[in-house]
Every structure is written in structure tokens, then in C-alpha cells.
Amino acid sequence: MSSDELSVLETEYFRGTSVQESTVGTNEDQEWSDYDDGEIYENRITRTKKRRRKILAAIYFDINHVSILRRFFRARRGAGAAHHGIVRYKAECAHTANFIDHVVAQTAIAHGFEPFDLDCEIETQIHRSKDPRSVVLVTQLGWKLLAICAHSEAFRRACKEMGRTQWSMLLGEISQNRRSLEVFARSRSLEWRGPLLHLRTRSIYETLVRADIDLAAVGHPHHLVRMADGRVACPTYEDKLQENIEQSIFRSSDWPLSRRDPTMRVPADGECDLCFSKNICDCTVPSLAGDLVELVEYRGKGVGVRALANFKSDDILGLYLGELRPREYKGDPIYSLLQQPKMRFPGREAIISSKQYGNWTRFINHSCDPCTMFRRRTVGDRIYTTIEAVRDISIFEEITVDYGKGYFTANKMLCLCRTAACRYNNQTGSADQPPAGSHKDMDIYKPLDIYKACDL
Numbered sequence: 001m002s003s004d005e006l007s008v009l010e011t012e013y014f015r016g017t018s019v020q021e022s023t024v025g026t027n028e029d030q031e032w033s034d035y036d037d038g039e040i041y042e043n044r045i046t047r048t049k050k051r052r053r054k055i056l057a058a059i060y061f062d063i064n065h066v067s068i069l070r071r072f073f074r075a076r077r078g079a080g081a082a083h084h085g086i087v088r089y090k091a092e093c094a095h096t097a098n099f100i101d102h103v104v105a106q107t108a109i110a111h112g113f114e115p116f117d118l119d120c121e122i123e124t125q126i127h128r129s130k131d132p133r134s135v136v137l138v139t140q141l142g143w144k145l146l147a148i149c150a151h152s153e154a155f156r157r158a159c160k161e162m163g164r165t166q167w168s169m170l171l172g173e174i175s176q177n178r179r180s181l182e183v184f185a186r187s188r189s190l191e192w193r194g195p196l197l198h199l200r201t202r203s204i205y206e207t208l209v210r211a212d213i214d215l216a217a218v219g220h221p222h223h224l225v226r227m228a229d230g231r232v233a234c235p236t237y238e239d240k241l242q243e244n245i246e247q248s249i250f251r252s253s254d255w256p257l258s259r260r261d262p263t264m265r266v267p268a269d270g271e272c273d274l275c276f277s278k279n280i281c282d283c284t285v286p287s288l289a290g291d292l293v294e295l296v297e298y299r300g301k302g303v304g305v306r307a308l309a310n311f312k313s314d315d316i317l318g319l320y321l322g323e324l325r326p327r328e329y330k331g332d333p334i335y336s337l338l339q340q341p342k343m344r345f346p347g348r349e350a351i352i353s354s355k356q357y358g359n360w361t362r363f364i365n366h367s368c369d370p371c372t373m374f375r376r377r378t379v380g381d382r383i384y385t386t387i388e389a390v391r392d393i394s395i396f397e398e399i400t401v402d403y404g405k406g407y408f409t410a411n412k413m414l415c416l417c418r419t420a421a422c423r424y425n426n427q428t429g430s431a432d433q434p435p436a437g438s439h440k441d442m443d444i445y446k447p448l449d450i451y452k453a454c455d456l
């Protein structure tokens with residue numbers, strides 16, 4: 001990653017934290033009984049729930065951000081200690097370590113656990129004021145989830161500044177999403193054990209020993225799927241890993257007639273949709289959204305995509321990528337998408353086949369009442385098919401799209417979107433009904449099979 005890319009991410013980061021800053025630290029914690037009027041009470045519940053959701057989104061954002069800084073730090077060790085990415089990473093590590101040390105000290109005061117080998121700094125803190133809020137953190141989250149969340153500035157600030165009721169509700173929601181956060185941290189190779197390593201209490205030691213077994217290398221974050229039973233799997237199709245790519249693949253041998261990449265922009269593709277230039281420009285489609293989603297198993301539908309951020313209507317979430325094939329290609333009935341330029345003229349169509357190579361967007365399931373749509377775009381030197389939000393999408397919502405006429409009839413499948421608007425299934429099924437649409441079995445990722453057994 002170049003330092004330019006890092007700056008873009010940092011800009012995004014500060015945009016993200018400004019949301020957190022206005023979110024935490026507000027006095028939202030008056031007694032509910034103060035509100036006799038039902039409507040005010042309802043509004044207040046909705047508002048405070050929204051605030052908690054913003055903080056949860058900020059926690060995922062921060063964890064992802066620290067992981068990016070860490071990758072940068074590891075790749076650019078020679079860049080000099082003064083590089084702003086490195087300074088920032090070290091500062092984040094220091095904040096996390098201080099927070100954890102404080103919690104350890106408080107836990108030691110409250111439970112009198114054996115503080116053997118606690119360093120002097122912590123011994124000093126033990127003699128300072130008591131902070132009951134830090135004490136319950138370990139009992140509610142456990143050391144591992146606590147160490148993961150402590151990497152988030154939003155979490156640390158919320159712990160310090162949020163009202164009592166809201167804070168305990170937030171902790172409940174974090175616990176409910178324990179597995180999601182653990183897999184998220186793992187898939188981004190977050191070094192969550194770092195701030196615990198020098199703390200030799202028995203419970204921390206046990207957590208670290210258990211965690212040693214789950215350190216098998218992870219490839220791309222989207223090579224991991226969180227299964228409904230809590231295990232972790234690799235997405236596979238026809239027994240092959242579904243690999244992540246950053247650009248569609250064009251092989252001239254697949255295109256005997258034209259031998260030209262059909263996604264290369266030509267003058268007839270019109271102006272760039274981002275800068276409106278009629279000439280080829282440097283614009284690229286922002287791709288941060290892909291970092292803030294997780295792949296999860298939705299019973300009956302196979303792998304799907306769950307939002308880990310709040311997206312706004314019209315946000316461009318990603319590009320549909322895969323192997324580019326001529327229009328006649330029939331080898332991929334499940335993931336194929338017809339790509340066309342926004343100014344339609346013959347001869348520029350291509351099938352994007354993502355059964356083996358693609359990105360997270362290929363896992364978006366269909367809904368008859370979707371929250372995104374496919375759009376044809378001209379950006380920079382290419383034409384693309386993008387996935388864009390058609391309404392606001394809340395964190396933890398499934399990201400869905402309309403596959404269009406014919407997909408379910410051509411593939412003889414029933415739709416399991418379970419919306420009132422469903423067009424391809426007139427049954428109203430329960431979430432556990434047998435798979436009607438699933439086209440593949442999931443391969444449980446063997447090296448991580450032990451993950452559940454040792455970690456939950």
C-alpha cells in the first residue's frame with residue numbers, strides 16, 4: 001500500500017471518527033421513567049439504538065483501520081520511524097495497551113486475582129481510584145473479545161464517556177456479535193494478543209495458550225465465511241477455493257474475434273461518472289465498503305453478505321468482478337452477469353463469470369425487495385458494473401440485490417428472500433426450511449475447525 005492510499009484511508013478514518021465523537025459523550029442516559037409521553041419514549045429508544053449502532057459500526061471500522069496500519073507497518077519497516085503511518089500505528093498500540101493495563105489493574109482490585117508479574121505501572125494504577133465499569137468488562141466480554149475491542153478508539157471512548165444504561169446495552173450487543181467480531185479480527189490478522197502478552201495472570205495466560213492454536217494463516221478476508229453454527233469455512237465452488245481478485249481477468253485467448261478487453265473505455269462510453277470528464281481520466285471506484293462487510297452463511301441460500309457499517313442510499317458499494325467471457329459463454333449459470341456499457345451499442349457485451357475468481361459482490365444474494373442494484377458505469381479508463389445502495393442500509397443487515405427476470409425460472413429454483421414482495425416463491429417458509437436455492441455445500445476450513453472448540 002502506498003502512502004497515498006494510506007492518506008485516503010486516514011481521511012475516511014477521520015470522517016468515521018467524527019461520527020463517533022458526536023455519538024459518544026452525549027448525555028443520553030436519563031431514567032426512562034422520566035418520559036411519560038409514549039411517543040417521546042419511542043423516539044428516544046430509536047435514537048439511542050441508532051447511536052449504539054453507530055458505535056458498533058465505528059468499532060468494526062477502527063479494527064479494520066488498525067489492521068491496515070499494521071500491514072503498512074510490517075511492509076514499510078524501513079520507511080523510517082517518523083513516517084505518519086508508523087507513528088499512527090504505534091500510537092494506536094499504545095492507547096490499546098494503556099486501556100488494557102487499566103482494566104487489568106481494576107480487575108485485580110475488584111477480584112483480588114493473583115497479580116503475579118504485573119509490571120510497576122499497573123501496580124501504581126491499582127493504588128489509584130476504583131473504576132467499576134472496567135471491572136465488568138472482563139466478565140462480560142472475556143480477555144479475547146476485550147483485547148479485540150480495545151483496538152477501537154470508539155470502544156475506548158464509549159467506555160469512558162457513555163451513560164451507564166447505554167453502555168451496558170452496548171456491551172450486550174457486542175457480546176451478541178462476539179463471533180462476528182472474532183472472525184472479523186482474525187480475517188484481518190489483527191494482532192489482538194499483543195497488549196496481553198506481558199500480563200501473566202492465569203486467565204490471560206489460558207486465553208493466550210488457547211489462541212495459539214488458531215493462528216493458521218488467512219489469505220484474503222473474503223476467503224473466510226462465518227457459518228451459521230459458528231464455525232469458519234472457505235467459500236468453494238466445484239471443489240476449488242473461490243479466490244478474491246482486485247480487477248476482472250481478461251484473457252485474449254478467450255476472445256478469438258476481437259482480442260480486446262471489452263471493459264476498456266472508448267469515447268462512445270460517455271463521460272466519467274465521477275469527474276464528468278469526456279476524456280480518459282484517473283478516477284477509480286472507491287472500494288472501502290468491501291472491507292466493512294462479512295461473508296456469512298444464510299440457511300438455504302448459501303453464502304451471503306452482511307453489512308458491518310451503515311451505508312447511505314446511492315453509496316457505491318463495489319464492483320462486480322470476475323473472468324471476462326464472450327456473451328455466448330454458458331459455463332457459469334450461478335454467478336454470471338452480463339456486462340454492458342451504459343451507452344448501449346452492439347459488440348461491447350461481456351459475461352462476468354465469478355464462479356472461481358471474483359470479489360465479495362458475487363456472494364450477494366437475491367431479494368425481491370433489495371437494498372442495492374447493479375448499475376452500468378464509466379469510470380477512469382474502464383466501464384464497470386457497480387453495486388449501489390438504493391436505500392440506507394443498517395449495520396448487520398443482509399446486502400441483497402435483484403437478480404432480474406428469469407434467474408430463478410432458468411435455474412429452476414425457489415426464491416427464499418421471504419419478503420412480502422417475493423415474485424419467485426409463493427410459500428412463506430421458516431428460516432430452517434430445507435435448502436431450495438442452495439447450489440453447493442460449504443467446505444469447513446479444516447485448519448480452523450478447532451477454532452470453535454477452543455474459543456467459544
Ligand SMILES: C[S@@+](CC[C@H](N)C(=O)[O-])C[C@H]1O[C@@H](n2cnc3c(N)ncnc32)[C@H](O)[C@@H]1O
Pocket residue numbers: 300301302303304334335362363364365366367411413414415416417436437438439
Ligand atoms: C450469485 S450466487 C450468491 C452467492 C451464493 N449464495 C453462494 O453461496 O455462493 C446465487 C446463488 O445463491 C443462492 N441464492 C441467492 N439468493 C437466493 C434466494 N433469494 N433464494 C434462494 N437462493 C438464493 C442460489 O443458490 C443462487 O443460485
